[in-house]
Amino acid sequence: MRDLFQQELREVQDQLVSIAELVASSITDAVEAFNKSDVTLAESVIARDNQIDDAVVQLDEQAITILARQSPVAKDLRIVVSALRISSSLERMGDMAEHLAQLARYRFPEKVVPKTIRPTFKEMGSLDIGMANMLVELLRNGDTDLAQKIRDEDDKVDALHLSVFETVLSDTWSQETETTVDATLASRYLERFADHAVSIAKKMVYLATGEWNPQTGAIQL
């Protein structure tokens, strides 16, 4: 019985890693679709989002079954509840990648943002991809040093997000309104993607240490 339980817990963790891998693929493809105006890639991201959503539903069902059948306590309970919370953040990260891909598809064959600001978006995109890959590792091996790295990367994303607004609001910006709207939304999607990564990283630290600092965010578990 105990062995079965531990195996079920491992399966939940494996599933989280699988979903994180799907999300990492999605953001990688979405960023490339966005940067290069690749509509085929954009469509593959949009299609993959259903797969992510289905995997999240499946994981949630499994986690709830474990709660019902095994009545875990202490650390085991923390793992199951955290899995439910982490899957929810991963699902949102998938949505952000999808939104980015939708912008790329909608604007095709044009690029979404103009040349001057493209390097900023490229950098934000790379940071998001890097964070998604670190998240896969963090979920796989629980190395909490990665959690701190993810937070550091998020600071960079936030700074770039602000710089997008500075550029858009500067006197030199002479773009169509549509471009302003799209740049605003794209930047917000990239920034929110990073926020969710941090939120998961915090939950993993909590899982590893049992400690959290309520000042740094509302829901830590």
Add this chain to the structure above:
Amino acid sequence: MRDLFQQELREVQDQLVSIAELVASSITDAVEAFNKSDVTLAESVIARDNQIDDAVVQLDEQAITILARQSPVAKDLRIVVSALRISSSLERMGDMAEHLAQLARYRFPEKVVPKTIRPTFKEMGSLDIGMANMLVELLRNGDTDLAQKIRDEDDKVDALHLSVFETVLSDTWSQETETTVDATLASRYLERFADHAVSIAKKMVYLATGEWNPQTGAIQL
């Protein structure tokens, strides 16, 4: 023991209602602050968000304690897990209200959006307030007819959200870039607020009926 458990469950439900009331107050004040450019009201919304976040952390701790001590199954388990999910959506609804208030404060003494588009925002705001109030009732009395009403209201919010983009992208729009950015973000916050309300409504239907349709959204529990 059993009585204590039922009392604990009721406390969790009461806490959800309290948080939903805080969120309803926040969106009511945020919409008014936004419409009337009332900086004092905007600041009260921003201050209230900490209160919402703290209440969410407290509720989550209580729900997890119940899972650990009482090992609920079946419907009771569904209630506790749903409470964790609902609190997370309420927390995000509070964030959306705060973001709207921040826009109002930032633009003070100016209004955030120009006269022509203000009626649209007013209507979206009213719909969001109505949805928040229905949510309080739904959480209080479990009347699932309200869930359907909330979904209907969300369709209206989505249509208005699209109409904001149509206006902003029309030839008659001749606003500063800053106004375009703010209108884009404000509309997105109001639309996301409504989405979270629907997400909670679906969870309440699931709680009442034990049924869900995975086609209508990723995480239904």
